[in-house]
Amino acid sequence: MDLAAFAQEVGGVADGPVTITGTSSRGGGxxxxxxxxxxxxxxWIQADEMxxxxxxxxxxxxxxxxxxxVGQCVALPPAGTVGGALAVGQSGVxxxxxxxxxxxxLQAHYVGAxxxxxxxxxxxxxxVSGFDLCRLLVGSRGTLGFIxxxxxxxxxxxxxxxxxxxxxxxxxxxxxLYRPVSVxxxxxxxxxxxxxHPDDVGEQAAKAGLAxxxxxxxxxxxxxxxxxxxxxxxxxxxxxxxxEIGVGIVHHSQPAPPRSLEPAAVALHQRxxxxxxxxxxxxxxxxxxxx
Amino acid sequence: xxxxxxxxxxxIAPDRxxxxxxxxxxxxxxxxxxxxxxxxxxxxxTTVDVQAVVRVCVEHHVPxxxxxxxxxxxxxxxPLDGAVVISLTKMNRILSVDPESRQAWVEPxxxxxxxxxxxxxxxxxxxxxxxxxxxxxxGGNVANNxxxxxxxxxxxxxxxxxxxxxVLPEGDIITIGGxxxxxxxxxxxxxxxxxxxxxxxxxxxxxxxxxxxxxxxTMLLDFESVEDGxxxxxxxxxxxxxxxxxxxxxxxxxxxxxxxxxxGLPIDAAAILLVxxxxxxxxxxxxxxxxxxxxxxxxxxxxxVAQDEAERALLWKGRKTAFGAIARIKPNYYLHDTVxxxxxLPEVLNKVYEIAERHGLLVMNVxxxxxxxxxxxxxxxxxxPGVMDRVHAAGDEIVRVSVAAGGVLSGEHxxxxxxxxxxxxxxxxEDLAAQxxxxxxFDPTGLANPTKVLPSPSACGDVQHxxxxxxx
Numbered sequence: 001m002d003l004a005a006f007a008q009e010v011g012g013v014a015d016g017p018v019t020i021t022g023t024s025s026r027g028g029g030x031x032x033x034x035x036x037x038x039x040x041x042x043x044w045i046q047a048d049e050m051x052x053x054x055x056x057x058x059x060x061x062x063x064x065x066x067x068x069x070v071g072q073c074v075a076l077p078p079a080g081t082v083g084g085a086l087a088v089g090q091s092g093v094x095x096x097x098x099x100x101x102x103x104x105x106l107q108a109h110y111v112g113a114x115x116x117x118x119x120x121x122x123x124x125x126x127x128v129s130g131f132d133l134c135r136l137l138v139g140s141r142g143t144l145g146f147i148x149x150x151x152x153x154x155x156x157x158x159x160x161x162x163x164x165x166x167x168x169x170x171x172x173x174x175x176x177l178y179r180p181v182s183v184x185x186x187x188x189x190x191x192x193x194x195x196x197h198p199d200d201v202g203e204q205a206a207k208a209g210l211a212x213x214x215x216x217x218x219x220x221x222x223x224x225x226x227x228x229x230x231x232x233x234x235x236x237x238x239x240x241x242x243x244e245i246g247v248g249i250v251h252h253s254q255p256a257p258p259r260s261l262e263p264a265a266v267a268l269h270q271r272x273x274x275x276x277x278x279x280x281x282x283x284x285x286x287x288x289x290x291x
Numbered sequence: 292x293x294x295x296x297x298x299x300x301x302x303i304a305p306d307r308x309x310x311x312x313x314x315x316x317x318x319x320x321x322x323x324x325x326x327x328x329x330x331x332x333x334x335x336x337t338t339v340d341v342q343a344v345v346r347v348c349v350e351h352h353v354p355x356x357x358x359x360x361x362x363x364x365x366x367x368x369x370p371l372d373g374a375v376v377i378s379l380t381k382m383n384r385i386l387s388v389d390p391e392s393r394q395a396w397v398e399p400x401x402x403x404x405x406x407x408x409x410x411x412x413x414x415x416x417x418x419x420x421x422x423x424x425x426x427x428x429x430g431g432n433v434a435n436n437x438x439x440x441x442x443x444x445x446x447x448x449x450x451x452x453x454x455x456x457x458v459l460p461e462g463d464i465i466t467i468g469g470x471x472x473x474x475x476x477x478x479x480x481x482x483x484x485x486x487x488x489x490x491x492x493x494x495x496x497x498x499x500x501x502x503x504x505x506x507x508x509t510m511l512l513d514f515e516s517v518e519d520g521x522x523x524x525x526x527x528x529x530x531x532x533x534x535x536x537x538x539x540x541x542x543x544x545x546x547x548x549x550x551x552x553x554x555g556l557p558i559d560a561a562a563i564l565l566v567x568x569x570x571x572x573x574x575x576x577x578x579x580x581x582x583x584x585x586x587x588x589x590x591x592x593x594x595x596v597a598q599d600e601a602e603r604a605l606l607w608k609g610r611k612t613a614f615g616a617i618a619r620i621k622p623n624y625y626l627h628d629t630v631x632x633x634x635x636l637p638e639v640l641n642k643v644y645e646i647a648e649r650h651g652l653l654v655m656n657v658x659x660x661x662x663x664x665x666x667x668x669x670x671x672x673x674x675x676p677g678v679m680d681r682v683h684a685a686g687d688e689i690v691r692v693s694v695a696a697g698g699v700l701s702g703e704h705x706x707x708x709x710x711x712x713x714x715x716x717x718x719x720x721e722d723l724a725a726q727x728x729x730x731x732x733f734d735p736t737g738l739a740n741p742t743k744v745l746p747s748p749s750a751c752g753d754v755q756h757x758x759x760x761x762x763x
Contacts, residue, residue, distance in 0.1 A: 046632075046634075047529055048525045048526075048528055048529035048633065048634055049528070049632050049633055049634065050528060050533075071531050072531075089473075089478070090473065091472070091473075095472065099446070099450065100472065102478055102481055103446060103449075103450050112721070112725065116721045117721070118721050118722050118724075118725045119718065119719070119721075119722045120722070120725065122630075122698075122699040122717060123632070123697060123699070124630040124631070124632065124662070124663055124697075124698060124699050124702070125630075125662045125663070126438060126442070126447060126630050126659070126662040126663070126664050126702040126703065127630060127699040127701070127702060128435065128436045128438075128447070128485050128701050128702065128703055128704070128705050128706070129699045129700040129701050129706060129710070129714070129717055129718075130706060130714060130717075130718065130723075130726050130744060130745075131482065131485065131486055131489075131490075131726045131729050131730065131744065132436070132449065132481055132482055132484065132485050132486075133482075133725060133726065133729065134481075135449065135478045135480075135481020135482055135484070136477060136478055136479075136481060136482045136729065138478060138481070139473075139477065139478050140477055140478075144477075145725075155533070156531035156532065156533060157531070159574075171391065178502065178504070178505055178570070178571055179502055179570075196570070196571060196574050197571065197573045197574030197577055198573075199573035199574075200570075200571035200572070200573045200574050203571075203573070204571070224473070226469075226471040226472055226473040226474065227471050228392055228394075228469075228470040228471050229391070229392040229393070229394075229472075230389055230391045230392035244472075246393070247472050248470075248471045248472045249472055249473065259475045260475070261475055261476055262465060262466070264459065264463040264464070264465045265465045265466070265467070265476065265479070267463075268459070268465065268479065268732065268733070269476055269477060269479075271731075271732040271733075271735070272477065272729065272732040274732075275728035275729065275731055275732045276725070276728060288475070288476045288477055289475065289476045289477075
C-alpha cells in the first residue's frame with residue numbers, strides 16, 4: 001500500500017481543487033474536479049485482536065469475504081469501498097445489533113489539504129490518546145481529508161443468523177426479543193434478523209411467533225430519513241417506507257424533509273473546515289451543514 | 292475582591308462563586324498526583340449560569356476548567372495558573388428517560404451509577420462502568436471517554452453518547468449529535484467526547500441506554516503463571532467470543548484484595564481471570580463450556596463459576612475494590628493506563644515486572660485484559676526520600692514499552708497533564724497539528740482547560756517533563 005504516492009497525487013494547496021472516488025456507489029467524486037483514488041488492499045487481518053488493516057479503496061465485499069474466512073465481519077454496509085463507507089458514514093440495516101459505522105474506525109491515515117499524511121487514532125480496540133479525529137472523519141465526506149488507510153474493529157460472525165417476519169406490532173416484537181440485530185417495518189409487516197446460538201435464535205423466534213423468511217424486504221431508495229426511534233410510529237401516511245425500529249433510519253420513497261443546523265453550529269462547521277482545508281480544495285462544493 | 296470575582300458574582304448567584312481558602316484548596320487537584328491552583332470555584336445550576344461564567348472568563352481572559360467529581364487520574368481537571376473551576380456537581384438531575392427509544396437526557400453532574408439505578412427497572416443500564424462509577428459523573432465520563440470492565444462488549448463512553456447541549460468556549464450554546472441516528476453535519480458529538488474539557492462544557496447529555504442481559508455467568512480462573520492467564524485471554528477472543536468482561540489480577544494484587552474482601556480468591560495463584568459472559572441461556576452455556584476448556588488447555592488450575600448473584604457480586608467486589616485494598620500495603624500508588632495488543636500482554640507484563648524491580652518498586656496489575664488495557668499500579672510511600680523519582684522513571688519506561696509494543700498511551704483515563712508530553716511517542720508533528728487545529732476550531736481563544744492533552748509545539752519529537760505550574 002503506497003500512502004506516499006497517494007499523498008503526492010492529492011498534492012498540496014498549489015495543486016488546486018481535488019476530489020476522490022472509489023466505485024461511485026455512493027455518488028462518486030465532485031464533477032469537473034481533478035479526481036484521485038485511494039490505495040486498496042488488505043494489509044493484514046489479526047483475528048485474535050479483532051482488527052483488520054486495509055487501504056481505503058478496498059472493496060467492502062472483498063473485506064467481508066476475507067474476514068468471513070476467519071469467522072469475523074465488519075459493521076460496514078455491503079457496497080462500494082471501505083473509504084467510501086467511512087466517508088459517508090451511513091450504516092447498514094444491521095445497525096441495531098452491530099452499531100453505527102462511526103464506531104468501527106480505530107485508526108486512519110488520511111491525506112490533509114496540505115498534502116501531508118496524518119494519523120488519527122490508534123491501533124488498539126481501546127484508546128483515548130488525544131482528540132478523537134476518527135469520529136470526526138467518519139461522515140465528513142472527504143471535506144477534511146482523504147482517507148488512505150485504516151485499521152477497523154471486527155466482530156465475530158454469529159453461529160446462526162436468520163431473517164423472520166411477523167404481522168405483530170414491531171415495538172412489542174422488539175420488546176420481546178433480546179438484542180435483535182435488525183427490526184424492519186413497512187407500516188404493515190415486521191421483519192426481524194436474529195443472530196446467536198442456534199437454540200437461542202429458535203427459542204426467541206418461537207417466543208415472538210416469528211416465521212422464517214429468506215431475506216429482508218427491498219428498501220425504497222429515494223431517500224433516507226433520520227428520526228428519533230420513538231418517533232417512527234408517526235410515519236403512517238408519509239408514503240412507502242421501510243423503517244429501522246430501535247434505530248430511526250427510514251428508507252423512504254419520498255424525499256426527506258429538509259433539515260438545517262443552528263447558526264452557531266454552522267459557524268463551528270466553518271471554523272473546522274477552515275482549520276483543516278483553508279483554501280477549500282478538498283471535495284469543493286460538498287457542504288455538510290445543510291441539506 | 293477582584294474584578295473577576297465581582298463580575299462572576301454579578302453573573303450568577305453570588306453564593307455560587309466561592310473563593311474561601313478551604314474550597315480553593317479542595318478544588319486545586321483531581322484524583323491524579325498533580326496539584327494546581329484555582330482562583331475561584333463556581334457552582335452553576337443551569338446552562339445559562341455556565342454560559343455566564345464562561346463569558347466572564349473570556350472577558351477577563353482567564354482560563355476555566357470544568358469539573359465533575361474530580362475522580363480523573365490524568366490531571367485533566369487540575370486547574371493551572373489560577374483558572375476558574377466550574378464545578379458541574381450541582382447540575383445533577385436526570386431530566387427525562389425514554390425507555391422506548393432507550394435514551395435519557397441527564398445533566399452532567401449525575402453520577403454514573405445513579406443513572407443505571409434510575410433506569411434498571413426498565414431492564415436498561417448505562418454501559419460504561421468505570422471503577423469509580425459510584426462517584427464519577429456522566430459529564431466526566433464524556434470528557435474522558437471513560438471505559439470500565441464492561442466496555443469490552445459494549446464499547447466505551449463515546450458509543451453511548453447520542454447528543455449534548457454544549458456551552459462552547461466563547462459562550463455560544465449549541466446542540467451537537469442528535470436523538471436520531473444520523474444527525475446533519477460533522478460528528479461533532481464524537482469529536483467532543485474525550486476532549487477533556489478543552490472543546491467546551493456539556494450542560495445536558497443524551498445517553499444511549501443498553502438492554503440488560505437476561506442471563507449472566509461469572510467465572511474465576513486461576514493460573515500458575517501470568518503468561519498462561521494472558522494467553523487464555525487471547526485464545527478466548529480468537530475463538531470468536533466477546534465476553535461482557537475479561538479482567539485479570541496478578542498475585543500481589545489478588546492477595547491484597549483477598550485480605551480486604553475475603554472473597555475466597557486463590558492467594559497462591561500467579562494470576563486470576565475474572566470472566567463474565569452475558570446474553571441468552573443456550574449461547575451462554577456454550578460459551579462457559581468453551582471458556583473452561585480454553586482455560587484448562589492454557590493451564591488453568593481451577594475454574595470457579597459463581598453459583599448465584601451473591602457470589603457474583605463478591606467476585607466483582609474483589610475486582611472493583613482493588614484500589615482500596617492496595618492502600619493497605621502502601622499509602623500511595625501511581626496508576627498507568629496503557630493499552631497493548633492482547634497478544635503482547637505476556638511480553639509487556641514481564642517487562643513491567645522487570646522495570647519495577649529494577650527501580651526497587653512494588654507493582655501490582657489489575658486490568659482490563661480483554662481489551663489489552665493495562666493498569667500497572669506502582670505502590671509506594673511518598674515519604675520515602677527519592678521514591679517519586681523512581682516512580683516516574685519506572686512509569687516512563689512502562690509507557691515507552693507499551694507504545695513500542697504497538698500500544699497506545701491511554702485506554703480510558705485520558706491524557707490530561709500526566710501523558711501530555713508523551714503524545715509525541717504516538718503522534719508525529721502533522722498528527723498533533725491536526726488535533727491542535729480541531730481544538731482551535733472549538734476554542735479560538737484557548738481558554739477552555741488550556742495546556743492539557745497537547746504538548747507545546749516545541750515539545751514535538753521529544754518527551755519533556757511535567758508542565759510548569761503543576762507539581763507532583
